[in-house]
């Protein structure tokens with residue numbers, strides 16, 4: 001049986017994070033017409049970098065690993081195109097009031113020169129409409145209609161709709177229409193993350209570039225300038241742990257910042273003379289176990305992808321988008337067999 005693909009059918013993807021970009025890249029490489037809608041002014045979602053006056057900081061994903069051969073191949077192409085590189089930090093673990101060596105032999109990778117670079121690289125070859133927040137979706141006469149907060153209804157109807165969003169945002173868009181999808185998106189428990197970025201005029205003398213922290217309100221501390229291609233003021237990213245962040249997600253920024261900086265001081269990072277910026281991630285991490293990888297309903301032509309369906313990290317997000325594209329292609333070959 002020969003694969004017969006109807007490349008005239010149009011596909012809308014909501015979300016230009018790494019999952020949406022991976023799905024779009026795979027579909028477009030096979031000749032599909034794909035349009036991405038993204039609420040922010042740039043791509044990459046949680047693989048993101050904050051730019052300030054003389055400083056930068058990766059304030060979402062800190063690094064990624066690559067274990068699946070499909071993702072390793074993708075990573076190779078990112079490295080070849082200078083948008084990702086290996087990162088070899090001096091890593092320590094803080095536990096029971098003591099600092100110790102890390103036993104992890106993990107190979108770590110980062111975007112080059114910042115975490116959003118792989119996403120920007122993928123988006124360059126795709127059609128992405130930025131500053132478009134999809135706030136309503138509707139299936140009418142076999143087509144998907146999208147409404148945006150910025151410009152009401154979009155002038156185009158689509159055959160397929162892919163939501164490449166965190167679980168709670170997927171739920172918000174589908175809650176009135178699809179029970180099956182509601183159940184899936186409700187099953188993923190996503191937590192927030194409070195992030196503090198601290199800039200120093202000099203460089204604090206610490207025996208590590210990155211530190212995992214156990215049993216404290218902070219779970220991660222990292223010197224951004226230890227990553228390849230970063231320059232400017234010495235900048236440290238501090239993440240509060242997911243449980244504490246979620247419990248305190250509605251707290252005032254100043255209150256949360258003071259608590260995190262107090263804890264950082266106990267860990268050896270005194271930020272008294274640093275300039276501080278704090279960011280709240282409402283939906284930072286979470287995943288389903290066992291992992292569905294992605295979800296596709298061939299009769300409504302609605303698909304879901306994202307990290308929460310595939311283990312909850314950068315590699316999983318990319319794989320989820322890639323695998324959803326594969327399911328869409330397969331569904332077409334099943335519905336239109338030919339000799």
Ligand SMILES: Cc1cc2nc3c(=O)[nH]c(=O)nc-3n(C[C@H](O)[C@H](O)[C@H](O)COP(=O)(O)OP(=O)(O)OC[C@H]3O[C@@H](n4cnc5c(N)ncnc54)[C@H](O)[C@@H]3O)c2cc1C
Nearest residue numbers: 015017018019039045046060061062134284306307313314
């Ligand atoms: C603080 C933090 C630390 C992390 N650390 C690591 C790490 O060290 N290693 C690792 O591998 N992973 C880490 N992660 C997780 C990693 O960032 C994610 O797994 C991955 O980036 C998720 O990609 P995604 O495409 O599934 O979702 P996202 O990146 O969230 O993409 C979703 C996109 O949809 C857009 N969007 C949302 N709603 C709408 C709407 N209504 N209309 C239009 N667009 C919309 C968003 O703006 C976003 O661009 C971290 C995440 C955070 C927040």
